[in-house]
C-alpha cells in the first residue's frame with residue numbers, strides 16, 4: 001500500500017468543492033491539473049466524490065404521477081428507440097450510430113405518431129413557429145424543460161436532421177423544416193467548457209458554395225438552442241456551422 | 256447482450272442494474288421499464304426535493320431516465336454504481352431547471368432531513384445500501400448546522416462557495432471552510448465504519 005500519501009493541506013478547500021462539482025473556471029482547472037500529478041490529492045478527491053455522490057441517496061423517496069414509466073418509454077421511442085436522443089454527455093457517438101445522418105423526421109413522426117408526444121425539438125419548432133406567426137425574427141430557445149402550454153400538434157413540419165459535429169464528437173444537432181416557411185434550428189448540447197457564455201454565430205454554406213451568417217446566439221450552462229426562418233429554400237442549405245464570433249468554425253452539420 | 260426472457264425472472268425484476276442497462280443499450284424496452292420502476296421513486300424524489308415543483312420534477316426525472324437510457328451503452332460500472340450515476344444525472348438536470356427558473360433553493364435542510372428519520376429504503380433498492388444511507392444520515396446529523404447547510408447547498412443545489420457565502424451572508428473563506436469541514440466529517444464517519 002502506498003497508504004500514507006496525504007492530500008496537500010493548501011488544496012483541501014478546492015478538493016471538497018471539486019468533489020461536489022461546484023468549482024468552476026480557473027480554480028477548477030488548477031485543481032484538476034494538480035490532482036493529475038498528486039497521488040494524495042487524487043485519493044482524497046476520490047473519497048470525497050464518493051461521499052458527495054452518496055449524499056444524493058438521502059433525498060426522500062416520492063412516487064411520480066401515474067403513467068410516469070410509460071411516459072419515459074414513449075419518449076424513448078419517439079427519440080428513435082433511444083438511439084437518436086440528443087445528449088450532452090461525452091461518448092454519445094455509439095448511440096448515434098443507430099441513427100441516420102439524414103432523414104425526414106416527418107416519416108418517423110408518422111410511424112410513431114402516438115408515441116411522439118413530447119420530443120424536445122418539436123416543442124422548439126412549435127415555439128419557433130409561434131414566434132414566426134407573431135412576426136418575430138430569430139428566437140432564442142433555452143427553455144428546458146420545454147414550456148408545457150404548447151400543443152405538440154401545433155407544428156408538424158417535415159424536418160431534415162443532422163448531427164452537429166466537432167472533431168467527430170456530437171455536440172448537438174441542426175434541423176431544417178422544409179415547409180413553405182422553412183426554419184433552421186441549431187441545438188448545442190455539449191460544448192467545450194471553454195465556450196461557456198460565448199457568443200456564437202450560425203452560418204450556412206449554400207449549394208452554390210457561398211456562405212451566409214444567419215445570426216448569433218449565446219451558449220449558457222452548456223447549451224443553447226436557436227432558430228431562424230430561412231429566406232432561401234431549405235434544400236439550398238448544404239452545411240450549417242457553429243462559428244465563433246471571430247470566424248473560427250467550432251462545429252458543422254451536413255444537411 | 257442480455258436476453259431478459261431467459262433470465263430466471265421473466266419480468267426481469269431480479270436482473271442486476273448492469274444487466275438492465277445492457278438491455279437498454281440495445282433498445283430492450285422491457286429492461287427499460289424494469290429499470291425505471293426500480294428507481295423512479297428515488298429519481299423523482301431527488302428531483303422534487305431540489306426543484307420543489309411536481310411538474311418540473313416529473314420533466315427532470317423523465318429526462319434523467321432518457322439520458323441514462325441513451326448512455327446505457329457507455330455506462331462504466333467500475334466508475335460508479337448505476338444508482339449513483341442516475342442520481343448524479345438527475346441532480347444536474349434539476350439544478351439546470353432550477354437555474355432556468357431563477358428560483359432560490361428552498362431550505363436545504365428540507366431535502367435532506369425529511370428523509371432522515373424514515374428508514375425509507377424499499378426492498379427493491381437494496382443495491383443502494385440502506386446501511387450506508389443510515390450511516391451517512393447519522394453522520395450528517397452530527398455535523399454542525401452551518402456546515403450541514405453549506406454541504407447540502409453544494410451537493411443538492413450546485414451552489415458554489417461564493418453563492419453560499421452570499422446566501423448565508425458569511426465571508427467566502429468561511430463558506431469554503433464550512434464546505435470542506437462538513438464534507439470531511441461525513442467522509443470520516445463513513446470511512447471509519449467501513450474499516451472491518
Ligand SMILES: [Zn+2]
Pocket residue numbers: 007008011034038039040041042
Ligand atoms: Zn496534492
